[in-house]
Amino acid sequence: MYRNWLLVAPAIGLSPTAASAQTPPANVSAAAPDGIVAAMTYAGYLAELSKDGVGDPMIETELAGWPGYIYFYGCQDETNDNCQSVRLSVGFDRKTPMDPKALNTLASDKLFASFSLDEEGDPYVAWDIVTGDGIPAAVFFKSLDNFSWMIDDVSQTVFENDE
Template sequence: MKRLIAASALVLAAAPLGAQTGEAMVAAKNPQGILAALEGAGYDAELTEDGTGDPMILTRLSGWSTRIYFYGCDETSHDGCDALQFSAGFDRKEPWTAEEALALARKYRFSSTFLDDEGDPYIEWDVITGDGIPAPVFLASVLSFSDAIDVARREAFAGETVE
């Protein structure tokens, strides 16, 4: 929770500064810039493509495999994306219930939670970047999603050994 408060303070402090100082901006329309921001913050990340040809970044947050999908991309060129979606899933031994997924979703206002066909929970977090957001704001979102993964992992595997 302390990290989330610190990240929130960073967001509030950084947003006005970015506009005034020409601070580095990141945007989904520049996947290399998103990759560079992650790597600059110490994350190992790989830029690849999803099943439709849109950019996708593979990384680890809170020690967990995470995908960053790019949305709003041109259907033909796969350029000009305007949003990102962080996504992480948890492979449980036993399926989770819809009630458990909803309880987790209520804890984070920016995240959504769903169950795959096997009842494994996934959390997702959308970030609209438009023409660009300050890099510290983006990284605060990454940190917040990382915190959400910690909570989701604890709840998803309560009483169960992680696979």
């Protein structure tokens, strides 16, 4: 009977591998970029780990339908690991430069986010999360969701009157 159970369990998705793939991580930390990728994948986000221009980890993703990046900060200079925080970032490529006053108005009621313009006047939105040794994955997921909702809202304003 035991042997028959071993044959049936994988077929119905009860293998240890399948079960663990469905278990959300308890915590995430910038010190473990692979764990953040796993958490994002679990939550349904696209997440591809790469490196930025100085060799720190970077995750390429999509937030609210826009290409986005997660940059890692506070990393060890020599080894580019043991990072302490992440920055969620999305940029918008407008046809015309955005007026800095309009960006300031937009930013005035967006808690936790920072806004900037690049040299072409395209707006960028960022949201920093300090993880240190780890934060609950649920808090990280909530931050991703809140940032995504804000990006969806901001994108509508960013492209208003962009001719």
